[in-house]
Amino acid sequence: MKKVLILAAAAAMLLPAAANAERTGEEVYKTKCFVCHDFGIAGAPKKGDAAAWEPRLVKGADGLLATATSGILAMPPKGTCMDCTDAELAAAIEHMTSDLK
Structure with a gap:
């Protein structure tokens, strides 16, 4: 029984x-x-639409992240990912724009 409790406690510590x-x-x-x-x-600029992204890309990665974080026009802050970290938002932006560079 003691081993089960120790394993359960260890598993609970790993969950977060x-x-x-x-x-x-x-x-x-x-x-x-x-x-x-x-x-x-x-x-919203479509993924892969170079013409739509062109004026946005001039902001650079930091500028795009700032816009995504604060929101713009109809896009709320962080879009629909309220639990995203800045790193996750930056990675999503990179994913959306990587084929345009």
Whole structure:
């Protein structure tokens, strides 16, 4: 019984670390960003649309992250990913724009 309790306590201590593991840009995009960025909803630049992204890309990675974090026009702060870290948002932006560079 003592071993079971020790194992259960150890497993419980590991859960927060696993729950907080960073998602990849692709994961964030496919679960959050695609809703608007696949279809251009409310003026969102579509993934792969070089013309739509061109004026945005001049902001650079930091500028794009700042815009994603604070929101712009119809996009709320952090889009639909309120639990995203800055690193996850940056990875999602990279995923959306990597084929344009």
